[in-house]
Amino acid sequence: MKDSTKERTILAIDLKSFYASVECIDRGLDPFSTPLVVCDLTRGQGTIILAVSPYLKTLGIPSRLRLYDLSKVEGMIYATPRMERYIQKSVEVLSIYLNYVSEEDMHVYSVDEAFLDVTSYLKAAKTDKIGYARRIIKEIRKKTGLTVTAGIGPNLFVAKAAMDVEAKHNKDFLASWEIKDLPQKLWPLSPLSKMWGIGSRMEKRLNDLGFYTVGDIAVSSPDFLKNRFGVIGEEIYLHANGIDDALIQKPYVPASASLAVGQTLFKDYTGEEAKLILNESLDELMLRLHKENKLASGISLWIGYSVYGGFAKGMRFNQPTAKRAEFKEAIEVLFSRYYDSRFTIRNVSLAAYGLIENDYEQLSLFTSPEKKDDEQALDEALKEVRKLYGLKSLCRASALLNYSTVLRRDNQIGGHRK
Secondary structure, X not given: OOOOOOOOOEEEEEEOOHHHHHHHHHOOOOOOOOXXXXXXXXXXXXXXXXXXXXXXXXXXXXXXXXXXXXXXXXXXXXEOOOHHHHHHHHHHHHHHHOOOOOHHHEEEEEOOEEEEEOOOOHHHHOOOHHHHHHHHXXXXXXXXXXXXXEEEEXXXXXXXXXXXXXXXXXXXOEEEOOHHHHHHHOOOOOOHHHOOOOOHHHHHHHHHOOOOOHHHHHXXXXXXXXXXXXXXXXXXXXXXXXXXXXXXXXXXOOOOOEEEEEEEEEEEEOHHHHHHHHHHHHHHHHHHHHHOOEEEEEEEEEEEXXXXXXXXXXXXXXXXXXXXXXXXXXXXXXXXXXXXXXOOXXXXXXXXXXXXXXOOOOOOOOOOHHHHHHHHHHHHHXXXXXXXXXXXXXXXXXXXXXXXXXXXXXXXEOOEEO
């Protein structure tokens, strides 16, 4: 376990206008001089544009808007989203990161953004943090053609702020911040929603209290903010002052024999939306348990928030089981007990641990044999159909909801064509 009190060197990297840049590169075009947008024209004028090229951004066109709001530019290219291609390109970049840090020192935040803890590598590389960052940036450019925006800081928040606030405006798209730089570089920031971790609703609430710049927060009372907003108020105060003890880490997976499923979502999900994803993930986990003929002694749940952080908690069953109802009840208890509804969700993972062969059953005094037989018959029927014909062969009605991923994960990625 790394010491969170030791100052670290964190590199935050974002692949600039990622989807649009990939489309330009694959066409042999320069993203900085090509008017290209990524959207699915078959969805009509109301479809959301997923990305615009860096060239269009220089014309003041935002990266997210609907097609009917798009200003017409001569020679405009419309590229249909190809999510499988973007993931393939993202994997290429991740493999480059692993030339510079170990897997445990890399946190993948999204398909186009990651954090690298390079603290332990600078001495051996005989360079400083800026030199190391430039090596990584140069190799990404050489091998993939992609341009990156990068921020360097003593912790995750400062690195991210350096990237978001300054790097995108620098000629080399690189910025390095220390804590002493914050009064000059971060505190003047306004509106507040430009700071990582503050959404539009929180911004309005802060504005109502007289907070309009990050500096207003930094010189306020942490007790006042905590009383008003709870833990998140204290966290905003700490971030405004460059204090962040979070470490790059992987989701918790129990050391004992286990089966795990999970996914990184392609947008921020509310708690209610994430419950559906957990339900779908549980179907996938139950199918894997059935295929391997296992019972589980417990279930663990990992939730990764959109900013960063989250929780990893587990619950043991009274006896080893492969009954979906028992898994579902445990997951609901863990989620309701530990999820902080002020945060949106980007990662979900489930792990069944303490696996044993499914060759016996210990009877329970608290459930009637008839009810258990009915539940088991239904479970077995569902599992057999899915085992033969796949997970989407028999779906819940909730799979038709627009934030469900069970159908799209088979034929699409992130709600778009592969």
